[in-house]
Amino acid sequence: MRRLLAGVVLVAALAACGGGGDGDGACGPVRREPLDSRAVHVLPGADPPEYRTDPPTSGPHLPSPSTESVRDAPIAAPVQVGLLEEGSVLVQHVGLSAADRAAVEALAGEGVIVAPAESLPGDAAVVATAWVTKQVCRRVDVAALEAFAADHQDQGPGQHG
Numbered sequence: 001m002r003r004l005l006a007g008v009v010l011v012a013a014l015a016a017c018g019g020g021g022d023g024d025g026a027c028g029p030v031r032r033e034p035l036d037s038r039a040v041h042v043l044p045g046a047d048p049p050e051y052r053t054d055p056p057t058s059g060p061h062l063p064s065p066s067t068e069s070v071r072d073a074p075i076a077a078p079v080q081v082g083l084l085e086e087g088s089v090l091v092q093h094v095g096l097s098a099a100d101r102a103a104v105e106a107l108a109g110e111g112v113i114v115a116p117a118e119s120l121p122g123d124a125a126v127v128a129t130a131w132v133t134k135q136v137c138r139r140v141d142v143a144a145l146e147a148f149a150a151d152h153q154d155q156g157p158g159q160h161g
Contacts, residue, residue: 026141030148033057033132042078049078054121055092056081057132069108071115083113084131087156089149092117093126093140100125100140107145111153131156 036052036059049060061081075083080090091114093104104126108114120127126137128145130152137144 024141026139027126027135027137027144030133030135030151033134035132036060048076051077051081053134055090055117055127055129055134057084057129057134061085067113069110069113070105071113073116074118075113075115080129084129085156085158087111087131087154087158088113089153090115090129091126091145091149092120092129094118094120095125096140103140103142104145107142107149112149128152 033053036056038049038059040060041063042049042060044062051059056077059081060078061084062078063082067075067079067083074092075090083090089112091104091107091112093101093114094117096104105114117127121136123138124136125139126141126145128135128137128148130148133152133155135144135148
């Protein structure tokens with residue numbers, strides 16, 4: 001009976017910590033998000049649309065936005081989706097230490113944009129998004145974020161090149 005109880009406690013602890021096959025559990029699996037078929041252009045100054053995912057990975061957006069690869073302020077959702085459509089990967093974060101923020105910002109560059117977020121879902125500290133794809137991380141995992149960017153950059157439907 002004690003072994004059964006110990007096994008149940010171990011399984012529950014691994015589940016709570018995100019353990020069980022994904023490294024140290026900092027990041028969850030890469031998930032394919034549902035396509036928001038309302039992929040229409042939003043006019044500047046228009047009321048912000050509602051999105052079906054948080055952060056959004058498709059849907060109404062600003063056409064061909066441009067931005068710096070490291071931002072000091074959150075990116076509006078219509079701009080986020082426009083960047084994803086063009087093939088960028090966004091890495092958004094909340095509540096990071098200076099060292100973790102610097103590690104995440106080091107990922108920025110051609111096609112990878114890093115910005116703080118006003119909020120992220122659940123207990124996420126970092127969320128990486130690409131067109132209809134997302135990975136949520138409870139802690140910074142540079143290797144997982146680098147892999148996400150390498151696998152999903154230049155995958156948007158508006159990607160030209």
